[in-house]
Amino acid sequence: MHLYELTIHEARALLNAGEISAVELTQAVIDRILAVDNAVRAYITLTPEAALEQARAADTAFRQGQALPLLGIPLAIKDILCTAGIPTTCGSRILENFVPPYDATAVARLKAAGAVILGKTNTDEFAMGSSTENSAFFPTHNPWDLERVPGGSSGGSAAAVAAGECLGALGTDTGGSVRQPAAFCGIVGLKPTYGRVSRYGLIAFASSLDQVGVLTRDVTDAAMLMNVIAGHDPKDSTSLDAPVPDYTTALTGDIRGMRIGVPREYFIPGMQPEVEAAVRAALQRLADLGAEIVEVSLPHTDYALPVYYLIAPAEASANLARYDGVRYGLRMVGNSLEDTYQQTRGQGFGPEVKRRIMLGTYALSAGYYDAYYLKAQKVRTLIKGDFDRAFEQVDVVVAPTSPTTAFRIGEKTEDPIQMYLSDVFTLSLNLAGICGINVPCGFDAQGLPIGMQIMGPALGEMTVLRVAYAYEQATDWHTRRPPI
Ligand code: GLN
Numbered sequence: 001m002h003l004y005e006l007t008i009h010e011a012r013a014l015l016n017a018g019e020i021s022a023v024e025l026t027q028a029v030i031d032r033i034l035a036v037d038n039a040v041r042a043y044i045t046l047t048p049e050a051a052l053e054q055a056r057a058a059d060t061a062f063r064q065g066q067a068l069p070l071l072g073i074p075l076a077i078k079d080i081l082c083t084a085g086i087p088t089t090c091g092s093r094i095l096e097n098f099v100p101p102y103d104a105t106a107v108a109r110l111k112a113a114g115a116v117i118l119g120k121t122n123t124d125e126f127a128m129g130s131s132t133e134n135s136a137f138f139p140t141h142n143p144w145d146l147e148r149v150p151g152g153s154s155g156g157s158a159a160a161v162a163a164g165e166c167l168g169a170l171g172t173d174t175g176g177s178v179r180q181p182a183a184f185c186g187i188v189g190l191k192p193t194y195g196r197v198s199r200y201g202l203i204a205f206a207s208s209l210d211q212v213g214v215l216t217r218d219v220t221d222a223a224m225l226m227n228v229i230a231g232h233d234p235k236d237s238t239s240l241d242a243p244v245p246d247y248t249t250a251l252t253g254d255i256r257g258m259r260i261g262v263p264r265e266y267f268i269p270g271m272q273p274e275v276e277a278a279v280r281a282a283l284q285r286l287a288d289l290g291a292e293i294v295e296v297s298l299p300h301t302d303y304a305l306p307v308y309y310l311i312a313p314a315e316a317s318a319n320l321a322r323y324d325g326v327r328y329g330l331r332m333v334g335n336s337l338e339d340t341y342q343q344t345r346g347q348g349f350g351p352e353v354k355r356r357i358m359l360g361t362y363a364l365s366a367g368y369y370d371a372y373y374l375k376a377q378k379v380r381t382l383i384k385g386d387f388d389r390a391f392e393q394v395d396v397v398v399a400p401t402s403p404t405t406a407f408r409i410g411e412k413t414e415d416p417i418q419m420y421l422s423d424v425f426t427l428s429l430n431l432a433g434i435c436g437i438n439v440p441c442g443f444d445a446q447g448l449p450i451g452m453q454i455m456g457p458a459l460g461e462m463t464v465l466r467v468a469y470a471y472e473q474a475t476d477w478h479t480r481r482p483p484i
């Protein structure tokens with residue numbers, strides 16, 4: 001076993017026992033990055049010197065008796081979360097040289113808990129995408145098959161976790177960007193309830209949908225990271241002022257008597273048969289563990305995709321108006337102010353971001369607002385109502401995370417609708433503001449990971465973690481490592 005393959009809780013135990021040092025662990029992960037990242041390309045920015053410095057400080061703190069939860073644990077951060085003094089690009093030319101003066105709250109909390117930060121991971125530009133191919137810099141490759149995408153938009157974080165290039169990572173999820181790449185890379189990805197983790201310092205894509213999430217090799221690690229990053233933040237007025245439980249206490253392995261809903265709308269024609277078979281087998285496993293499987297209906301599921309692709313671009317068009325070449329980021333000086341705006345935005349934004357800005361501006365414009373944006377908001381309420389009713393009958397809802405396993409690089413880039421469809425099972429949760437986790441549940445005939453999504457109500461993280469952990473302990477999918 002290599003040190004870079006350790007889970008966070010395994011590394012914690014070895015560090016606590018004094019069997020390894022934070023410097024040894026961090027160096028092993030840096031060596032791993034140097035060995036494989038020219039093939040995987042998970043990182044946009046690497047900060048190895050700073051990481052080793054933090055590791056040395058962690059070893060000193062440990063000798064002085066400090067017992068911080070993540071002391072000496074090397075982690076990666078999606079490049080859409082602000083990091084003081086370290087470039088934060090959002091995968092975009094427009095922020096290529098932007099160095100934030102402050103840390104996102106989630107990053108600050110990891111640091112305060114003793115974590116070592118290795119660098120910033122690749123993302124679709126402004127998190128708009130499902131494959132990491134919309135990064136302005138380069139696509140990330142799936143460690144299970146380098147010809148394939150790692151999913152997105154947190155594809156850099158997911159690939160890094162899967163390939164041993166960090167022990168865990170932060171991502172963000174607006175419509176599936178933590179759960180879908182976790183599924184494609186065979187790891188755990190938790191999207192918390194809207195407001196559970198502060199969005200302060202998360203560069204906004206769609207503010208009513210964005211949420212910080214965690215990507216890890218197992219469920220215990222996800223609970224450990226959530227213990228650190230969850231909680232109220234006075235700097236984010238939408239962050240929830242609810243007590244943060246110790247998420248590791250949900251990991252009992254006992255799900256006897258729990259009620260698990262299977263939504264009939266989530267097993268659709270056209271999905272990869274192996275995905276359906278793996279998720280159905282996983283449901284049987286949950287039944288064997290003593291859960292009761294109940295069919296439920298989420299009748300407005302078909303509207304989730306169009307509703308999301310009105311609301312998310314509408315919010316994006318407003319959020320991205322700030323990149324005008326005046327205060328920060330790229331500035332292309334033109335003959336007039338108007339010309340400067342046009343050149344800066346014309347050259348700074350990639351095609352998908354421009355598409356979203358145009359769609360969103362159209363949906364919000366006078367005469368179309370009522371027909372598109374306002375109607376989408378009403379249907380969003382119906383989608384949330386579907387989940388409210390389902391959670392009156394069941395504790396969690398289980399479905400595939402994505403209708404397919406990882407697709408080939410280039411396969412869907414010419415057809416935005418095909419790309420949008422890869423989030424058909426994940427977007428509804430963001431619209432409803434609820435939580436969900438991906439856990440590995442099998443492999444297809446090509447050896448690509450398959451993911452199962454466990455969805456819970458608002459602030460239901462304890463419940464989804466409990467089910468995820470019980471399933472994980474009864475299976476060994478999470479112990480497989482990619483061939484790279
Ligand atoms: N793939 C979806 C989109 O392109 C979701 C992205 C995300 O969750 N950030 O908008």
